[in-house]
Amino acid sequence: MMTTHSVEDANIVLETKQLNVDVPGRSLIKDLNWQVKKGERWCLIGRNGAGKSTLLRIIAGVQANTSAGEINWLGQALLSYKPEEFAKIRAYAEQFPLGGVGLRAIDMVLAAQWPWHLDYAKENDQAQAALRACDVAHLEHAQWQTLSGGERQRVSLAACFAQNTQAILLDEPTSHLDIGHQVSLLKTLTERSQSCHQTIIASLHEIGLIHRGFTHALLLMNDGSYLAGSLSEVINPVNLEKSLGHPIATAQTVEGQVIYVPA
Numbered sequence: 001m002m003t004t005h006s007v008e009d010a011n012i013v014l015e016t017k018q019l020n021v022d023v024p025g026r027s028l029i030k031d032l033n034w035q036v037k038k039g040e041r042w043c044l045i046g047r048n049g050a051g052k053s054t055l056l057r058i059i060a061g062v063q064a065n066t067s068a069g070e071i072n073w074l075g076q077a078l079l080s081y082k083p084e085e086f087a088k089i090r091a092y093a094e095q096f097p098l099g100g101v102g103l104r105a106i107d108m109v110l111a112a113q114w115p116w117h118l119d120y121a122k123e124n125d126q127a128q129a130a131l132r133a134c135d136v137a138h139l140e141h142a143q144w145q146t147l148s149g150g151e152r153q154r155v156s157l158a159a160c161f162a163q164n165t166q167a168i169l170l171d172e173p174t175s176h177l178d179i180g181h182q183v184s185l186l187k188t189l190t191e192r193s194q195s196c197h198q199t200i201i202a203s204l205h206e207i208g209l210i211h212r213g214f215t216h217a218l219l220l221m222n223d224g225s226y227l228a229g230s231l232s233e234v235i236n237p238v239n240l241e242k243s244l245g246h247p248i249a250t251a252q253t254v255e256g257q258v259i260y261v262p263a
Helices: 054-059 083-087 105-111 118-132 148-163 179-196 237-244
Strands: 011-024 026-037 041-044 070-073 090-093 168-172 199-203 216-220 226-230 250-251 258-262
Touching: 011 199, 026 054, 026 199, 026 216, 026 226, 041 054, 054 199, 070 105, 090 105, 090 148, 090 216, 105 118, 105 148, 105 216, 118 199, 148 168, 148 179, 179 199, 216 237, 226 258
Parallel strands: 041 199, 041 216, 090 168, 168 199
Antiparallel strands: 011 026, 011 070, 216 226, 250 258
C-alpha cells in the first residue's frame, strides 16, 4: 500500500536508507542514506570496483540486494512493486548491452515499451524519435550483431528514451562513445531532464564531463564511505582525489567552463 507523503516528500523519486552494498568477501558501500529528487541529474564517481555498477543494478531492481538497508521508489519499497509497475518508473541501460541474434535496432527499442501497451503506430513513432535523439536512426534496420560497441550503446539509450519513465539509470553511458557523441548525449539528457523533470542517475569515468549537465554527485570512496550532494558541495580536486586515488587538477575551457583532469 502506498504511503501518503508531504509536498516536500513528493519530490523524492529514490531514497535509500542504511543501504549496504556487498559482494562476496568485501563491503563496497556502507550505510548509504541517499535522496534523489525529481529532475536531478546525478553522476556516480569512484574507482573500478567501488560499487557503481552494483549499486545501479540493485536500485534498478535487476540484482537482488542480499545486505541490509531500504530502497524506496516514489515512497514505496522497491520489492513491493510488480515488474510491470516498476518498469514504468525507471529505465535502465547496462554498460555492455546485450541483444538477441537477428533483432534489429528498431526491434530493441520497440521491445522496451512493453509495459505501456501502446498501439503499434504510437510505439513506432516514439521509437523513431528516440533513435533520432541518439543519432542511430540510420541504423533502424541494422542487425544487432553488426553494430559496434558505441552503436549498441546508443541504441540501448534510445530504448531508455522511448520508455518515458520518471527516471533513467545509466551504467557508463559515455564509455564506448566518441567525444562528439559523449557531448551530444549529455546535452540530450540535460534537455530531457529540464523539459519534463526526468531524473538521471549515471555512473561516469570521464571526470572532464561532470559539469556537462549533471547537478549532483555521489562520490564512492575506497573504504565504503561516500560523499553525496550538489556539484558545488561535493566536486573539487581534493574529494575527487580521495575517490579516485589519483591527484586531480582543474582546467578551464575558452568558454570559461571548469573541467577536471588527472594531474
